[in-house]
Amino acid sequence: xxxxxxxxxxxxxxxxxxxxxxxxxxVKSAIPKTLLREKRAKWxxxxxxxxxxxxxxxxxxxxxxxxxxxxxxxxxMKHNPRINERIVQLSGMNDIHPLAPENHLQGLMAIFYxxxxxxxxxxxxxxxxxxxxxxxxxxxxxxxxxxxxxRMIGExxxxxxxxxxxxxxxxxxxxxxxxxxxxEIPSGEDGRLDLDALRAVVGDDTAAMMVTNPxxxxxxxxxxxxxxxxVHDAGGQMYYDGANFNAILGRTNPGLMGFDAVHYNLHKxxxxxxxxxxxxxxxxxxxxxxxxxxxxxxxxxxxxxxxxIGVGDGWWYHWETPENSIGKVQQWHGNAGAVVRSWAFYxxxxxxxxTMSEHAVxxxxxxxxxxxxxxxxxxxxxxxMPLDGCPADVVKHEFTLSMxxxxxxxxxxxxxxxxxxxxxxxxxxxxxxxxxxxECLMIEPTETxxxxxxxxxxxxxxxxxxxxxxxxxxxxHNTDVKRVDEVWAARNLILRxxx
Amino acid sequence: MVDQLPNLGREAEMLASMGLxxxxxxxxxxxxxxxxxxxxxxxxxxxxxEIWRDANRLLGANIPVNSRPSFxxxxxxxxxxxxxxxxxxxxxxxxxxxxPYQPEVSQGMLQAMWEFQTMVSELVGxxxxxxxxxxxxxxxxxxxxxxxxxxxRKAKQKDIVYISELVPEHRFSVIQNYTQGGGIILxxxxxxxxxxxxxxxxxxAAGSCAVYVEQPNAFGIADEGIPIIKSIIGxxxxxxxxxxxxxxxxxxxxxxxxxxxxxxxxxxxxxxPTAGGPIYGIFACKENFIRQMPGRIVGLSHDSDGExxxxxxxxxxxxxxxxxxxxxxxxxxxxxxxxxxxxHMALLGPAGLxxxxxxxxxAAIRTKNELKEIEGISLAHPNSSHFNEFVIQLxxxxxxxxxxxxxxxxxxxxxxxxxxxxxxxxxxxxxxxxQTTESDVTLLVAGIGAxxxxxxx
Numbered sequence: 001x002x003x004x005x006x007x008x009x010x011x012x013x014x015x016x017x018x019x020x021x022x023x024x025x026x027v028k029s030a031i032p033k034t035l036l037r038e039k040r041a042k043w044x045x046x047x048x049x050x051x052x053x054x055x056x057x058x059x060x061x062x063x064x065x066x067x068x069x070x071x072x073x074x075x076x077m078k079h080n081p082r083i084n085e086r087i088v089q090l091s092g093m094n095d096i097h098p099l100a101p102e103n104h105l106q107g108l109m110a111i112f113y114x115x116x117x118x119x120x121x122x123x124x125x126x127x128x129x130x131x132x133x134x135x136x137x138x139x140x141x142x143x144x145x146x147x148x149x150x151r152m153i154g155e156x157x158x159x160x161x162x163x164x165x166x167x168x169x170x171x172x173x174x175x176x177x178x179x180x181x182x183x184e185i186p187s188g189e190d191g192r193l194d195l196d197a198l199r200a201v202v203g204d205d206t207a208a209m210m211v212t213n214p215x216x217x218x219x220x221x222x223x224x225x226x227x228x229x230x231v232h233d234a235g236g237q238m239y240y241d242g243a244n245f246n247a248i249l250g251r252t253n254p255g256l257m258g259f260d261a262v263h264y265n266l267h268k269x270x271x272x273x274x275x276x277x278x279x280x281x282x283x284x285x286x287x288x289x290x291x292x293x294x295x296x297x298x299x300x301x302x303x304x305x306x307x308x309i310g311v312g313d314g315w316w317y318h319w320e321t322p323e324n325s326i327g328k329v330q331q332w333h334g335n336a337g338a339v340v341r342s343w344a345f346y347x348x349x350x351x352x353x354x355t356m357s358e359h360a361v362x363x364x365x366x367x368x369x370x371x372x373x374x375x376x377x378x379x380x381x382x383x384x385m386p387l388d389g390c391p392a393d394v395v396k397h398e399f400t401l402s403m404x405x406x407x408x409x410x411x412x413x414x415x416x417x418x419x420x421x422x423x424x425x426x427x428x429x430x431x432x433x434x435x436x437x438x439e440c441l442m443i444e445p446t447e448t449x450x451x452x453x454x455x456x457x458x459x460x461x462x463x464x465x466x467x468x469x470x471x472x473x474x475x476x477h478n479t480d481v482k483r484v485d486e487v488w489a490a491r492n493l494i495l496r497x498x499x
Numbered sequence: 500m501v502d503q504l505p506n507l508g509r510e511a512e513m514l515a516s517m518g519l520x521x522x523x524x525x526x527x528x529x530x531x532x533x534x535x536x537x538x539x540x541x542x543x544x545x546x547x548x549e550i551w552r553d554a555n556r557l558l559g560a561n562i563p564v565n566s567r568p569s570f571x572x573x574x575x576x577x578x579x580x581x582x583x584x585x586x587x588x589x590x591x592x593x594x595x596x597x598x599p600y601q602p603e604v605s606q607g608m609l610q611a612m613w614e615f616q617t618m619v620s621e622l623v624g625x626x627x628x629x630x631x632x633x634x635x636x637x638x639x640x641x642x643x644x645x646x647x648x649x650x651x652r653k654a655k656q657k658d659i660v661y662i663s664e665l666v667p668e669h670r671f672s673v674i675q676n677y678t679q680g681g682g683i684i685l686x687x688x689x690x691x692x693x694x695x696x697x698x699x700x701x702x703x704a705a706g707s708c709a710v711y712v713e714q715p716n717a718f719g720i721a722d723e724g725i726p727i728i729k730s731i732i733g734x735x736x737x738x739x740x741x742x743x744x745x746x747x748x749x750x751x752x753x754x755x756x757x758x759x760x761x762x763x764x765x766x767x768x769x770x771x772p773t774a775g776g777p778i779y780g781i782f783a784c785k786e787n788f789i790r791q792m793p794g795r796i797v798g799l800s801h802d803s804d805g806e807x808x809x810x811x812x813x814x815x816x817x818x819x820x821x822x823x824x825x826x827x828x829x830x831x832x833x834x835x836x837x838x839x840x841x842x843h844m845a846l847l848g849p850a851g852l853x854x855x856x857x858x859x860x861x862a863a864i865r866t867k868n869e870l871k872e873i874e875g876i877s878l879a880h881p882n883s884s885h886f887n888e889f890v891i892q893l894x895x896x897x898x899x900x901x902x903x904x905x906x907x908x909x910x911x912x913x914x915x916x917x918x919x920x921x922x923x924x925x926x927x928x929x930x931x932x933x934q935t936t937e938s939d940v941t942l943l944v945a946g947i948g949a950x951x952x953x954x955x956x
Contacts, residue, residue, distance in 0.1 A: 002807070003610075003614070004614045004845055005614070005617065009848075010848075010850070011848050011849040011850035011851075012848055012849075012850035012851050012854070013848055014581075014845065014846035014847055014848045014851050015581050015846050015847070015851065017851065017854050017855065017858060017933065018858070020854070020857045020858045020860075020861035020862075021858070021861045021862050021864075021865045021935075021937060021940075022861035022862075022864045022865055023861075024857050024861075026861075026864070027749070027857045027860045027861045027864060028749070028857075030860070030864055030884055031721055031749065031750065031860070031884050031886075032721065032723045032884060034723055034726060034751075035721050035723060035725075035726065035750050035751055035884075036749065036750065036751060037747065037748070037749060037750055037751050037752060037853075038751065038755070040849040040850070040852070040853060041618070041621040041622050041747070041748075041752070041849055041852060042621050042849060043618055043621060043622075043844055043845065043847065043848050043849050043852060044614075044618075044844075044845040044848060045848050045849065046845060046846075046848070048581075048583055048846065051583065051587075051842065051845055051846060052583060052587060055587040055588075055590075055611070055842060056587070056590070057607075058606075058607035058608070058610055058611050059587070059590040059592040059593055059607050060592065060607065061605075061606040061607035061610070062592040062593060062596055062599075062604070062605055062606070062607030062608050063592070063596060063601070063604035063605060064591050064592045064593065064594065064595035064596040065591075065595035065596075066591030066592060066594075066595045067591070067592055067595075070595075070597070072597055075597050077595075077597060079503065080594065080595055081503065081547075083547050083550060083551055085589055085594070086551070087550075087551070087554040087558070088773075089585060090554065090555065090558050090559075091563045091565065091566065092555075092557075092558030092559050092560070092561040092563060093558050093561070093773060093774070094563075094770070094771040094773050095563035095564055095565045095566070095577055095771045095772065095773075096561045096562070096563050096564065096771075096772065096773070096774050097564050097569070097571045097575060097577070097772045097774070097775075098575065098772070098774050098775035099571055099573055099575075099913050099917060100562065100564065100571055100910065101901060101905065103562075103905070104561060104562035104910075105561055105562075105774070106560050106561065107556075107557040107558045107559065107560035107561040108557075108558070108561055108774055110557055110560075111557055111558075118541060121539065121540060121541065122539065122541075133633045133634075133776055133777070134633065134829070134830065134831040134832070135830065135831060136818070136828040136829060136830045136831065137633065137637075137828075139828065140828055144676060168819075169817075169818035169819040169820065169821070169822045169825065169830075170818050170819075170828050170830050172818075172822045172823035173818035173821075173822060173823055173825040173827070173828035174828040175823070176680075176823040176824070176825075176828075177677070177680050177681075177827070177828050178679075178680040179679065179680030179681065179682070180680075182822075182823040219528070220528045220529050222528065222530055224530075224533065225530065225532055225533055248529075249539070250535060250538060250539045251526050251529060251534065251535055252529050252533050252534055252535050253535060256533045256534070256535060257533045258533075267831060273594045273595055273835070274595065274596065274597045274598070274831075275593070275594060275596070275834055275835025275836075275838075276593055276596045276597070276598065276599065276605075276608040276612075276834040276835055276838065277597070277598040277599070277608075277630070277795060277831065277832050277834035277835075278631070278777070278831040278832040278833045278834050278835065278836075279776070279777030279831070279832075279833045279834075279835060279836060280831035281777075282831075310560065311556070311557055311560045312556075312560075326676060327672030327673070327675060327676055328636070328669050328672040328673045328676070329637075329673055329676055329677075330633055330634055330636060330637060330673065330775075330776065331574070331634055331635065331636035331667075331669045331670050331673055331775070332575070332634065332669075332774065332775020332776055332778075333774050333775045333776065334775070334776055335776035335777040336773060336774035336775060336776050337773050337774070337776060337777050338776070338777055340554075340558070344550050344554060347544075347545045347549075347550045347553070348501065348502075348503060348544055348545060348547070348550060349501055349503075349544050350541050350542045350543045350544040350545065351538060351539045351540070351541040351542065351543060351544075352501045352543075352544045353539060353541065354538065354539055355501060355504065355507075356501070356503075356504070358510075358522045358525070358526075359504050359506055359507070359510075361525045361526070362506065362510060362513055362514070362522070362525060363506065365517060365519075365525055366513045366516070366517065369516065369517045392528070393527070393528065394524070394525050394526075394527065394528055396528075418601075419601075419603065422601060422603055422604050427597075427601065427604065428600075428601050431600075433819070447503075447504055447506075448503060448504065448505065449505065450505035450506060451505070451506055451509055451512075451513060453505075474803070476603050476604075479603040479604050480603065480604065480606050481602070481603055481606055481802040481804075481806055481807075481808040482603065482802040482803045482804050482806070483603065483802060483803045484602040484603060484800055484801075484802050484808045484809075484810045485800045485801055485802065485803070485808075485810075486602075486800065486810050486811075486812065488800045488801065489798035489799065489800035489810050489812040490798065490812045490813060490815075492798070492799075492800075493789070493798055493812065493813075494798055494799035494800075495613075495616055495620075495626070495627055495628070495796060495797070495798055495799075495812075496613070496616050496617040496620045496626065496627075496628070497613070497614065497617040
């Protein structure tokens with residue numbers, strides 16, 4: 001069946017339900033007539049056997065980490081351990097209600113507390129809230145805290161947020177949602193932060209600067225401490241976008257670099273599965289001076305009293321609302337299920353999170369070296385080698401390539417290469433981001449790929465660069481559908497099924 | 500020892516191939532002044548079986564709502580989720596995929612989300628749906644900012660949005676955080692003693708950017724005034740309705756009474772209350788809001804052979820392209836949970852949805868009728884009709900009732916002060932679901948009866 005609305009079963013073909021406690025007619029007569037639904041929703045009319053097959057078919061037309069190598073830069077597509085999925089399906093997670101009293105949620109709160117402490121420690125921050133449910137929401141939340149901080153100390157004239165031109169789009173979007181105007185500063189020629197450009201824009205209207213480090217080019221910003229003091233000297237706050245946190249655990253941290261606030265992407269660093277676009281989780285950590293603005297809830301604890309059994313660790317956990325909290329950014333306790341998965345992931349590494357980051361960086365450098373140094377017989381056949389997105393002896397967890405030479409040599413662009421990689425059974429690297437690298441492919445292998453997988457990918461990447469340009473410009477060829485007409489979709493906007 | 504790293508023990512070989520000799524070489528670019536000098540002060544790694552054991556012990560200390568008679572709702576409801584749903588949704592191809600930026604290898608999730616958009620569209624009676632927001636509160640907040648972007652230019656009351664005073668504190672707080680940056684002014688619409696919107700007061704809202712109300716409202720009341728709002732506020736003021744999504748099996752789809760945007764908690768379709776996340780918010784609107792709406796949208800198209808194909812569309816609204824001029828900062832959303840929702844909705848079908856809604860309402864009718872017979876207990880809004888929840892007036896504090904019944908293994912509901920700190924401490928919101936049984940009702944009634952006797956003697 002090609003579409004879920006084409007099944008021809010009964011209107012109640014799906015699953016049967018027990019009878020209502022009160023007769024249907026009596027229920028309907030208890031609702032004012034003007035409020036009763038006139039026509040039923042045209043939902044599918046299919047049975048479980050049909051639907052299981054439908055969704056199995058759909059799943060086979062979808063590419064995940066489980067299907068193959070997923071070098072999508074900036075997204076940290078690492079393996080998702082399966083025990084984490086079993087854990088969140090436990091009734092003690094799936095069936096708990098956030099508005100239940102504290103004594104019903106002690107186990108969850110103990111996990112929250114442990115995660116707050118761990119995340120604060122790893123980032124060199126003083127306080128953590130687990131409330132934001134995505135990285136972008138973490139950015140928004142932290143910028144809101146900074147905004148309230150400036151209002152409180154009488155510096156609300158600070159109405160500008162500085163972002164480098166290599167920043168993720170969410171940075172300027174999040175700051176703009178808080179009401180700030182955005183100053184975008186150009187990167188230096190080497191792709192790094194340009195301190196002179198920064199000095200030229202800071203002032204008493206600077207609220208904050210948002211920085212990703214390692215940057216979106218995958219390189220560590222050598223002048224980060226200096227940038228932080230420039231911003232601090234002007235009275236601004238430093239915000240750390242944690243998208244690339246996977247590269248540095250145990251080696252450095254945002255606190256040491258001079259940041260005041262940071263968000264964590266639990267769906268990147270801590271293996272919350274990406275699920276086709278979400279759910280994520282974007283806790284934030286802050287230094288002491290921002291802690292009282294954090295959104296509730298935050299878990300605190302005190303020694304338990306005699307009648308308080310809790311989780312049996314001698315503590316009793318409480319929800320706390322900081323003194324000058326900005327309030328809520330999600331109505332409940334954040335994406336608790338993502339926090340619990342990430343807790344299970346963290347427990348698997350413990351202090352070896354350092355080893356995790358080292359292997360992420362090892363794999364990225366190894367793959368970069370392999371791709372940039374093809375065997376001589378292959379090099380001969382390659383139309384044109386890509387350029388480094390930015391010069392660096394070592395990269396961190398990801399790297400960028402510019403496909404400009406290929407465009408110039410044979411008219412094949414980055415998108416063509418990306419689409420052709422799909423034919424080889426890979427997800428395409430991140431395409432055309434960061435925007436400062438022309439014809440950019442951004443590659444992030446993560447720590448969970450084997451050396452053999454990286455070797456194979458490099459070989460196949462080279463094979464693509466040797467192919468007849470026409471094969472590439474028409475790619476992909478072996479996928480479920482061929483190149484999709486995105487312009488037609490945007491012009492015609494067929495956004496739902498109609499009979 | 501960590502067991503998730505395929506290249507453990509092969510570091511030297513890989514480093515040597517690059518001409519490097521140690522892991523430290525890979526981090527030589529980090530300036531000394533910002534390097535961490537001490538190892539992470541964290542416990543050693545655990546094995547899978549140790550983690551499983553600890554997870555069971557910790558999460559086992561929680562009290563799930565389905566382990567006892569529980570009447571806790573207030574926006575999240577523990578309806579039965581068919582076994583097919585988590586089993587199919589956690590297939591690795593769905594679970595471990597990213598946002599479908601490469602449509603050629605993502606047709607499965609794209610089609611599933613296009614079908615989801617259709618089901619949401621049918622549910623609420625509006626033509627356009629996105630593929631989910633974080634939850635109902637952020638959906639409501641971004642519906643308001645969307646409406647202001649579309650209508651502010653024509654509005655007589657610039658930047659002003661009217662919002663029902665019966666939006667619970669936590670949801671209102673989210674709306675405030677999302678709207679303050681754009682300079683949006685929120686004005687409250689009052690209600691009468693029956694918990695119905697004050698339609699006389701609502702007349703002031705004509706000429707503003709938008710009106711946000713909920714149906715049923717936070718007291719569970721199905722308000723007859725809601726369907727006539729649009730005739731009061733007029734064409735150029737958006738009507739945004741926050742819904743209990745399950746209620747739409749029984750109650751009219753807001754699109755059919757001219758609502759412009761509909762939002763709500765999708766959670767009862769697809770997943771348990773799960774401590775409030777991950778869940779998903781629905782967001783649907785009329786066509787004139789498409790280019791200003793937040794979130795991802797899937798459109799139908801074709802490939803270069805002319806075969807049917809789906810793709811993300813209207814991305815030019817989004818942050819990765821428009822940056823600070825984007826309609827929203829949303830990037831990660833709740834797709835996997837929306838997928839669970841789609842599967843649950845598909846299994847229910849048109850008749851199943853209606854039956855589910857009736858079962859919810861039926862349980863509430865039975866519970867309400869029995870509770871109001873108890874001496875000392877009365878309905879807070881006796882002249883109003885309800886969907887699956889309602890408020891009762893108690894002879895003493897709701898908090899003391901909850902503590903009394905908790906010790907007897909019953910969760911009677913949510914003290915109204917949890918939702919509205921300024922309201923009467925002697926009121927409690929009682930919520931029913933399809934999982935409410937006759938014996939749950941009997942136990943609740945007996946429990947509240949015993950407590951009432953004790954506190955009034």
